[in-house]
Amino acid sequence: MAFDIPGTRHSFEAAGNLTASHYKFVKMSGANIAAVASADDKGIGVLQNKPASAGEVGTVMVDGITKVLSSKAIVAGVPVYLAADGRVTDTASATPNFPVGIAVSAASGADKVFSVLLRPLGSLA
Known part of the structure; x- marks a missing residue:
């Protein structure tokens, strides 16, 4: 059974539609977050919500x-x-x-x- 014990969460603006990235690692794209596109990307944490367009706020858990x-x-x-x-x-x-x-x-x-x-x-x- 999956569970959370939240640690540090940060809010970033999405670089685009991230609805398909819920519970996936995201990376930095300038000052925004974007979907990880390859295994050698630098994932910063796991997206906790589903921002639907650029500029919407995404919540990223970075520890916990x-x-x-x-x-x-x-x-x-x-x-x-x-x-x-x-x-x-x-x-x-x-x-x-x-x-x-x-x-x-x-x-x-x-x-x-x-x-x-x-x-x-x-x-x-």
């Missing part, structure tokens, strides 16, 4: 435990990495291959909402 979408089945307790579309996977496919968190619940397959303990951004560099 959050719900995230999976790209495949993932067991609890393993490190997770960015997948190409902002979801997460248990296999590093990009360089550098820093984990973005630790699975604290399991995902039974692709596009399942499960819980991830986010790693602080400073630990990624």
Whole structure:
């Protein structure tokens, strides 16, 4: 069962429509947030809402435990990495291959909402 234990949340203006990025990692695009487009993007956190157009406010959780979408089945307790579309996977496919968190619940397959303990951004560099 997926759950949240909110940590730090930040508000940013969306660079465009992010309704498909709910519970996915987003990245910075200038001073705005945008959808992660590849596994080697620098995801800053997980989008908590669904801004529908540029300029709308998106809420991004950057630490704590959050719900995230999976790209495949993932067991609890393993490190997770960015997948190409902002979801997460248990296999590093990009360089550098820093984990973005630790699975604290399991995902039974692709596009399942499960819980991830986010790693602080400073630990990624």
